[in-house]
Amino acid sequence: MASWDVVVVGAGAAGCVLADALADTGCRVALVEAGPRLPAGARAPEVDRRAWGFRATAGSFDWYRVRAVGGRSLLWGGWSYRFPAHVLRRAGWPVSAATMARWYRAAERAIGVVEGPLDPRVRRAARALEVRAMPKRAPLVGDRIWTALDTRSARRARTHTVALRLEHERGEASALDCLDLRTGKSVRIRGRAYVLAASPVETTRILLESEVPPRRAYGRDLVDHQVASYVLIERVRREPTGGGPLAGSALIDPGVNGPGVNGPGVDTDAASARPYRGGFTIEVSGPHRLDDLGIERMVPGDEVDEHRATMLHAIGEVFPSPRRFVELQTDDRDAYGRRNPRIHFAWTREDARRGADMKRACVAFGDEIAAPGSRLVQFVDPMSAGAGHEAGTAARQELVDDRGGLRALSNVWIADASVMPTSGDRHPTLTLLAHALRVAAAIPRALR
Numbered sequence: 317m318a319s320w321d322v323v324v325v326g327a328g329a330a331g332c333v334l335a336d337a338l339a340d341t342g343c344r345v346a347l348v349e350a351g352p353r354l355p356a357g358a359r360a361p362e363v364d365r366r367a368w369g370f371r372a373t374a375g376s377f378d379w380y381r382v383r384a385v386g387g388r389s390l391l392w393g394g395w396s397y398r399f400p401a402h403v404l405r406r407a408g409w410p411v412s413a414a415t416m417a418r419w420y421r422a423a424e425r426a427i428g429v430v431e432g433p434l435d436p437r438v439r440r441a442a443r444a445l446e447v448r449a450m451p452k453r454a455p456l457v458g459d460r461i462w463t464a465l466d467t468r469s470a471r472r473a474r475t476h477t478v479a480l481r482l483e484h485e486r487g488e489a490s491a492l493d494c495l496d497l498r499t500g501k502s503v504r505i506r507g508r509a510y511v512l513a514a515s516p517v518e519t520t521r522i523l524l525e526s527e528v529p530p531r532r533a534y535g536r537d538l539v540d541h542q543v544a545s546y547v548l549i550e551r552v553r554r555e556p557t558g559g560g561p562l563a564g565s566a567l568i569d570p571g572v573n574g575p576g577v578n579g580p581g582v583d584t585d586a587a588s589a590r591p592y593r594g595g596f597t598i599e600v601s602g603p604h605r606l607d608d609l610g611i612e613r614m615v616p617g618d619e620v621d622e623h624r625a626t627m628l629h630a631i632g633e634v635f636p637s638p639r640r641f642v643e644l645q646t647d648d649r650d651a652y653g654r655r656n657p658r659i660h661f662a663w664t665r666e667d668a669r670r671g672a673d674m675k676r677a678c679v680a681f682g683d684e685i686a687a688p689g690s691r692l693v694q695f696v697d698p699m700s701a702g703a704g705h706e707a708g709t710a711a712r713q714e715l716v717d718d719r720g721g722l723r724a725l726s727n728v729w730i731a732d733a734s735v736m737p738t739s740g741d742r743h744p745t746l747t748l749l750a751h752a753l754r755v756a757a758a759i760p761r762a763l764r
C-alpha cells in the first residue's frame with residue numbers, strides 16, 4: 317500500500333501528458349499502466365485476447381488497442397488539429413471555443429505541434445474543387461512523430477499493473493484496487509485524487525466494476541468515427557517529394573455542415589447543409605512507396621518500383637445513438653476475473669448518408685490529383701465499425717462536470733475521450749490532450 321497525491325490509470329497519451337503537467341505543479345503522481353514499457357521504436361504487440369476479451373454485436377468492431385506504456389500513441393499518425401467552433405457547438409461541448417483555445421495552445425506546446433508544407437498538387441486540386449486544404453500539423457521529435465514515450469512520466473509509470481476498481485464511500489474514492497501481473501498479487505494504491513485515462517471502454521469497465529452511482533449510467537452514447545479509405549496507385553518516375561516527414565500530407569475540409577449550419581442561429585452556409593449532423597474531413601498522404609505501406613501486391617512484382625500510392629482517408633463525425641453503448645457481460649470473464657465488455661455498435665440512416673458522401677468526396681479528390689492511367693481502389697468501407705477514435709460513454713453532464721470531474725465521487729476525474737460528446741469531424745487527440753491538461757490544472761486547486 318502506497319499513498320500519493322494523484323493516482324492516474326492508463327499511460328497512453330492522455331495519462332502521460334496529464335501526469336507530466338501534474339508533476340510540474342509539485343504533485344506526487346502514481347501512473348498505473350497495465351502493459352510493459354517497450355524499448356523506443358519497438359512494435360506494439362498484439363493484445364492478448366484471453367486477458368482482454370470482448371464481444372461486439374452487429375458484426376465486428378475493430379477495436380484498436382495497445383496495452384503498453386504509450387498506448388495507441390505508439391500507432392498514431394500524429395495528425396493534430398483543433399476542432400472548429402461549430403463542431404464544438406453542435407456537439408454540445410461543455411465549454412466554449414474561446415475557453416478551448418487556451419487549452420489547445422497548451423496541448424500544442426506540450427507535444428510540440430508543427431506544420432508541414434502544402435503539396436502543390438493538393439493545393440491545385442483543392443482550389444479546383446473549392447474545398448479547403450490544410451498542411452499536415454503534427455508533433456515532431458526530430459524527424460519522427462511524438463509518442464507518449466517522449467514524456468517524463470512514461471519513464472516512471474508503474475507497469476504490469478491492471479486497475480480493477482475504485483473503492484469508495486460517502487462520495488469519495490479511497491483506494492484503487494489493482495492486480496500486479498508480475499507477482500499475481502492484489503495491490504491497493506491510495507491517493508488524494510484519482511484520474512481515469514484508460515480510454516472509453518476500459519474506463520467504463522472500471523466505473524461499472526466499482527459500482528459508481530448512478531448504476532448502469534456509464535457506457536451509453538459510445539461514438540467513434542466512420543472512415544472511408546482509398547488508395548490511389550499511380551505509375552510515377554519521380555521520387556516522393558522532399559521537404560521533411562510531413563511533406564505530401566494534407567487535411568481537406570469540404571466544408572460540409574460548416575459554420576452556422578444545423579447550429580442555433582442563422583444558417584450562413586446553407587449550400588453545404590446535408591441531411592445528417594456532423595461533417596467530415598479527408599486525410600491525404602503520399603506519394604509513398606508501395607512496399608512502405610505493405611501493399612506491393614497491388615501491382616505486378618516487377619513494377620513495384622515504378623508505382624507510388626497516395627492514401628485518402630475520410631473521417632466522418634458520428635453522433636450518439638441509443639443503439640451504441642458498452643455494457644459488461646456477467647457470463648464472460650477475462651483471465652483477471654473481470655467482466656468483459658460487450659460493445660454495441662449499429663449504424664443509423666444518417667451514417668449511411670454521410671458514408672456515401674465521404675466516398676463521393678474521396679473519389680472526387682482522388683480523380684482531381686490523379687496522374688493519367690492511375691487506379692483508385694477502396695479498401696475501408698465507411699460502414700465498418702471501429703476507427704480507433706472511440707469517445708462518449710461518460711459525456712453526459714449529469715455524470716461529469718465540464719472539467720471531467722465525476723459528479724458521484726468528488727476526488728475522481730476522467731481525462732480520456734469518455735467525456736468527449738463527439739470524436740469531431742477530424743482527428744480527436746489534440747482535443748483530448750487539451751481536455752487532459754484542463755483536468756490537470758483543476759486537480760491541484762481541488763486538493764488545496
Ligand SMILES: Cc1cc2nc3c(=O)[nH]c(=O)nc-3n(C[C@H](O)[C@H](O)[C@H](O)COP(=O)(O)OP(=O)(O)OC[C@H]3O[C@@H](n4cnc5c(N)ncnc54)[C@H](O)[C@@H]3O)c2cc1C
Pocket residue numbers: 325326327328329330331348349350351380381382383384385386387388389391392393394395396477478479480513514515518522703704705732733743744745746748
Ligand atoms: C492506427 C491509429 C492511428 C491514429 N492516428 C491518429 C492521428 O493521426 N491523430 C489523432 O488525433 N488520433 C489518432 N489516433 C487516435 C489516438 O491514437 C488516440 O486518440 C489516443 O492515442 C488515445 O489516447 P489515450 O491515452 O486516451 O488512450 P490509449 O492510448 O488507449 O491509452 C490507454 C492506456 O491505458 C491502459 N489501460 C487500459 N485499461 C487499463 C487498466 N484497467 N489498468 C491499467 N492500465 C490500463 C492501456 O494499456 C493504455 O496504455 C489513431 C489511432 C489509431 C489506432
